[in-house]
Amino acid sequence: MSQSSVRTLYVRSKSFTLCSSPTDCYSEDVPSPESRPIVISKDFDAQLIEIVQQYRQRTEQFKEKVIDPYASSPERSPPVNDKVAKEHKYMCPKMECTCVDFLLKPITDRVDKRLGTSIDPFTDRKYIAWLSLVTIAFNYNLWFIPVRMAFPYHDPEAVPLWFTLDIIADIIYVIDIIVFQPRLQFCKGGDIIYDKDVIKKKYRGSSRFQNDVLSVLPSDLLYFLFGFKSVFRINRLMKSEAFFEFSDRLEGIMTKAYIWRVIRTIGYLMFILHLNACLYYVASEYQGIGKTKWVYSGQGSAYLRCYYFAVRTLINIGGLPEPHTVFEITFQLANFFVGVFVFSSLIGQMRDVIGAATASQTYFRASMDACVEYMVSNHIPRLVQTRVRTWYNYTWDSQGMLDESELLEQMPLVMRTAIAVDINLATFQKIDLFKGCDNQMLVDMLLRLKSIVYLPGDFVCKKGDIGKEMYIIKAGEVQVIGGPDNKIVFVTLKAGCVFGEISLLQSSANGGNRRTANVAAHGFANLFVLDKKDLNDILIHYPESQKVLAKGKTAPVKDEGEKKKGLAMFGQKPPTPKMLRAFGGFGKGGLLEKLRVCDDLMSGIMVQTHICNLVFHPPIHPSIISSINQSIIPPSLPPSICPFNHPSNLSIYLSIYLSICK
Numbered sequence: 207m208s209q210s211s212v213r214t215l216y217v218r219s220k221s222f223t224l225c226s227s228p229t230d231c232y233s234e235d236v237p238s239p240e241s242r243p244i245v246i247s248k249d250f251d252a253q254l255i256e257i258v259q260q261y262r263q264r265t266e267q268f269k270e271k272v273i274d275p276y277a278s279s280p281e282r283s284p285p286v287n288d289k290v291a292k293e294h295k296y297m298c299p300k301m302e303c304t305c306v307d308f309l310l311k312p313i314t315d316r317v318d319k320r321l322g323t324s325i326d327p328f329t330d331r332k333y334i335a336w337l338s339l340v341t342i343a344f345n346y347n348l349w350f351i352p353v354r355m356a357f358p359y360h361d362p363e364a365v366p367l368w369f370t371l372d373i374i375a376d377i378i379y380v381i382d383i384i385v386f387q388p389r390l391q392f393c394k395g396g397d398i399i400y401d402k403d404v405i406k407k408k409y410r411g412s413s414r415f416q417n418d419v420l421s422v423l424p425s426d427l428l429y430f431l432f433g434f435k436s437v438f439r440i441n442r443l444m445k446s447e448a449f450f451e452f453s454d455r456l457e458g459i460m461t462k463a464y465i466w467r468v469i470r471t472i473g474y475l476m477f478i479l480h481l482n483a484c485l486y487y488v489a490s491e492y493q494g495i496g497k498t499k500w501v502y503s504g505q506g507s508a509y510l511r512c513y514y515f516a517v518r519t520l521i522n523i524g525g526l527p528e529p530h531t532v533f534e535i536t537f538q539l540a541n542f543f544v545g546v547f548v549f550s551s552l553i554g555q556m557r558d559v560i561g562a563a564t565a566s567q568t569y570f571r572a573s574m575d576a577c578v579e580y581m582v583s584n585h586i587p588r589l590v591q592t593r594v595r596t597w598y599n600y601t602w603d604s605q606g607m608l609d610e611s612e613l614l615e616q617m618p619l620v621m622r623t624a625i626a627v628d629i630n631l632a633t634f635q636k637i638d639l640f641k642g643c644d645n646q647m648l649v650d651m652l653l654r655l656k657s658i659v660y661l662p663g664d665f666v667c668k669k670g671d672i673g674k675e676m677y678i679i680k681a682g683e684v685q686v687i688g689g690p691d692n693k694i695v696f697v698t699l700k701a702g703c704v705f706g707e708i709s710l711l712q713s714s715a716n717g718g719n720r721r722t723a724n725v726a727a728h729g730f731a732n733l734f735v736l737d738k739k740d741l742n743d744i745l746i747h748y749p750e751s752q753k754v755l756a757k758g759k760t761a762p763v764k765d766e767g768e769k770k771k772g773l774a775m776f777g778q779k780p781p782t783p784k785m786l787r788a789f790g791g792f793g794k795g796g797l798l799e800k801l802r803v804c805d806d807l808m809s810g811i812m813v814q815t816h817i818c819n820l821v822f823h824p825p826i827h828p829s830i831i832s833s834i835n836q837s838i839i840p841p842s843l844p845p846s847i848c849p850f851n852h853p854s855n856l857s858i859y860l861s862i863y864l865s866i867c868k
């Protein structure tokens with residue numbers, strides 16, 4: 207080894223820093239350097255110098271990064287925050303970004319803004335609308351590729367049109383692959399995945415992606431070699447999944463999904479006929495157009511005539527020229543066989559679709575028929591039979607089913623709650639009787655309601671009966687009636703009113719659990735019914751609400767405001783009569799104070815008549831007052847209890863007064 211090829215370098219023992227002299231290796235933190243000279247060959251020396259240069263370069267890079275923290279670097283991508291994102295809007299953050307990515311960035315940003323980074327494929331209407339477009343493009347290929355293959359439709363004038371349509375369909379396919387499919391949320395282990403990158407990765411690994419890519423392969427380039435032939439576009443049919451997806455999604459959002467199912471089944475039928483028409487034309491061409499009686503004659507519209515042939519053969523209508531050659535007979539036989547199998551299955555499918563669409567109607571008819579049969583065989587009076595039929599018809603017409611609860615019971619509790627809350631909670635919250643009640647209690651109540659339809663004139667409850675249910679009017683009206691033959695209407699309750707709660711909320715001691723009035727449906731009345739047992743079960747858990755309800759029922763009426771509260775639970779009442787106002791209304795020294803006297807004086811009908819005469823002018827006849835008392839005071843109550851001091855009975859008196867004296 208020559209002296210010139212030898213160079214002396216010094217290595218600091220711990221950190222292996224390369225130094226050009228021993229003193230360079232001294233530093234404050236290394237007080238006693240143990241540097242020893244290393245003798246290296248010239249080649250090795252060159253290598254080391256190169257390494258040192260590389261280190262210097264690296265140091266420079268780091269220095270640069272200190273000045274510009276977002277300088278591109280393999281180790282670090284710039285932090286994503288708004289400011290940086292804006293500054294580097296069109297810069298690709300990752301080293302693996304391609305030019306295409308870089309160019310597409312502004313477009314993808316815009317698309318993200320419009321569509322969002324992920325799409326819910328089940329409910330997103332925009333996606334379903336897009337799918338309809340893809341379905342049109344797919345159907346264009348599905349129907350026109352065979353027809354263009356079979357019939358001579360590629361004449362020079364038509365080629366530009368076909369070409370344009372092909373391009374449009376292809377663009378739709380490509381947009382679907384780039385924009386929509388890589389954004390579709392999916393479910394993994396019960397979690398919905400929204401992350402764009404994960405979704406993209408999943409799509410790219412799916413068989414759908416493979417089919418989608420195959421469907422857009424530019425096989426049309428073969429036109430250059432073999433001429434303009436639609437057979438080269440046959441790979442476009444690989445997009446069939448989009449059609450079936452569209453079909454499912456549409457069924458999911460349509461209120462009458464069977465309409466789409468019928469259209470789809472008819473479409474299948476027409477497509478098979480269409481294919482057959484194409485085959486017939488090809489067969490005719492093979493035989494020679496117009497050569498025999500069986501083939502297409504070459505006259506008129508080729509497609510129309512061939513389609514006509516297909517309809518007659520495949521649906522086995524017959525009446526066609528007899529095939530003669532072996533080829534013709536074989537073709538015709540194949541047609542008949544296909545016709546039998548395909549059409550029998552399509553007809554079966556159609557029957558299922560129509561059967562499913564009318565299933566509920568069939569169920570209704572069957573229930574009603576069974577009931578009528580039962581009534582006839584048990585000699586039920588005709589009048590009752592008519593009422594039962596009317597009930598069936600009205601219930602079916604008004605709610606589209608006989609028993610709503612049957613449908614709801616199939617659902618999990620959370621769904622039932624959602625539906626019940628959505629339909630009725632707002633109405634419930636407005637009912638005065640429930641004001642101040644716990645919302646959760648109302649929801650519990652909603653879940654236990656049963657819907658029942660009453661026919662005009664039906665008694666919902668009768669005075670003196672034991673009250674086992676309370677009612678909320680869903681639709682229609684009921685009337686609180688009394689007097690001889692129940693001819694007197696004390697009050698009419700409308701949708702949203704509650705009744706039947708008096709006997710339910712009072713204790714059975716002294717007959718408090720008996721109905722205090724007759725209530726009958728005025729027209730058709732659709733009522734929610736709440737069982738006493740259900741109500742009690744609920745109230746056990748809501749003692750506060752129980753107090754509110756009890757208060758709503760028994761609160762003493764003190765002034766106009768409170769009177770409203772007390773009476774409002776019976777629904778809309780007639781306005782305060784002029785006469786009542788003349789007597790000072792319900793305020794101090796007014797009607798109530800006068801009536802309270804009867805607590806002490808009440809001993810017979812004459813006293814009541816006297817008070818009535820005092821209050822109402824012209825006076826009410828004593829016989830009417832007597833009949834009111836008989837119909838209002840629960841039989842179990844001692845006669846000494848004044849009927850006036852109960853706000854509800856008071857309202858009845860006022861109603862009678864209005865109806866008689868106005």
Ligand SMILES: Nc1nc2c(ncn2[C@@H]2O[C@@H]3COP(=O)(O)O[C@H]3[C@H]2O)c(=O)[nH]1
Pocket residue numbers: 667673686696697704705706707708709710720721722723724725776838853854855856857858
């Ligand atoms: N007694 C009475 N009941 C009324 C009146 N208005 C509505 N109703 C309702 O008619 C229902 C009959 O049954 P309930 O006694 O259980 O509860 C009664 C009240 O809810 C009224 O003015 N007097």
